[in-house]
Amino acid sequence: MVRRRGNPDPEAAQSGIRAACLRSWARPSGRFPAVALSAVTAAAISVSAALPAAAQVTSPTPTTPAAPTVSTPTPAPDLPGYRVGEQGPGGGIVFYDAGSRRPWGRYLEVAPPGWAGASRDNRVQWCADDRRGYPVSLQTAQGIGTGKRNTRLITEACGRNSAAGAAAGYRGGGKRDWYLPAKDELAELYRRREVVGGFATGLFWSSTQFPDLIFLAWGQNFRTGDQIEFYKYNEIRVRPIRGF
Numbered sequence: 001m002v003r004r005r006g007n008p009d010p011e012a013a014q015s016g017i018r019a020a021c022l023r024s025w026a027r028p029s030g031r032f033p034a035v036a037l038s039a040v041t042a043a044a045i046s047v048s049a050a051l052p053a054a055a056q057v058t059s060p061t062p063t064t065p066a067a068p069t070v071s072t073p074t075p076a077p078d079l080p081g082y083r084v085g086e087q088g089p090g091g092g093i094v095f096y097d098a099g100s101r102r103p104w105g106r107y108l109e110v111a112p113p114g115w116a117g118a119s120r121d122n123r124v125q126w127c128a129d130d131r132r133g134y135p136v137s138l139q140t141a142q143g144i145g146t147g148k149r150n151t152r153l154i155t156e157a158c159g160r161n162s163a164a165g166a167a168a169g170y171r172g173g174g175k176r177d178w179y180l181p182a183k184d185e186l187a188e189l190y191r192r193r194e195v196v197g198g199f200a201t202g203l204f205w206s207s208t209q210f211p212d213l214i215f216l217a218w219g220q221n222f223r224t225g226d227q228i229e230f231y232k233y234n235e236i237r238v239r240p241i242r243g244f
Contacts, residue, residue: 082107085195090173090242095192096144096185104145105243110181110189111172113198121237124163126154126205126217129233133157135214142183142208142218145243150207151179163205167240178240183208183218183227185241190220203228203236 082094088109096108116122127133138157140150154164167180181189186206193199201223210216216229219236230236 084192088173088242089244090175090178092172092242093196095196095241096188098144102145104148108144108181108185108188108241108243110196111170111178111240115170115172115240116166116238120200121204121239122166123235124161124166124205124238125235126163126230126232127158128161131158131162133162134232137214138209140182140207140209142206144182144184144188147182147185147207147241148177148179148243150182154180154207163236163238164207166238167207170240172240175242178242180205180207180238181241182206186218186220187227189239189241190222190225193222199239200237203230205236205238 086094088094092109092111094107094109098106138153151164164180170178183206199222204220206218208218210229219230
């Protein structure tokens, strides 16, 4: 028989080693002969060397996972500070500071006297009685920062010849976001009337509809400070404001 050269069979070699060990242990003396020990050790080394590379198991080198990259959002740049009574970016006069940034902005500025090209503020109807917005509730609000939305609702329902339309049409400072102040915004404007200046001691429209009677809207008496409801068809003065 012709024996082919190649790697020894690992299982056969290990079986031979076990048989040798059993024969040695079976000796009466109970000792494991030195010669047998040497043979076993040599055979074990031979088998280990003959094992294929794939059969030799190596422990993987532990790796430390990379720390996740956390991106920090860039904060929005702060607005330059303004004080009440200073000129705003729209060329008006700052009359209100909320103290911190709000959804509508932080400051309110009012158009300067003569904004409409005359010495006194325009007198305009809140809504003509033949327009869609006269006999309905427009769901306007009265809080600080709500006048811009009110102005849009009124202009859509009452047209650009309304009080809201006149305020929204102002382009002071190249800005296109002027509006008719809401009830609370108009009250703040009255409180700062001396700082702003140029107000007639008369009546001014707000953009807030009276809640109980749909034909009425709120106005402000700049002589007494009272807020009074008026029929929408009345022609009352208008002064635009804007938030930023």
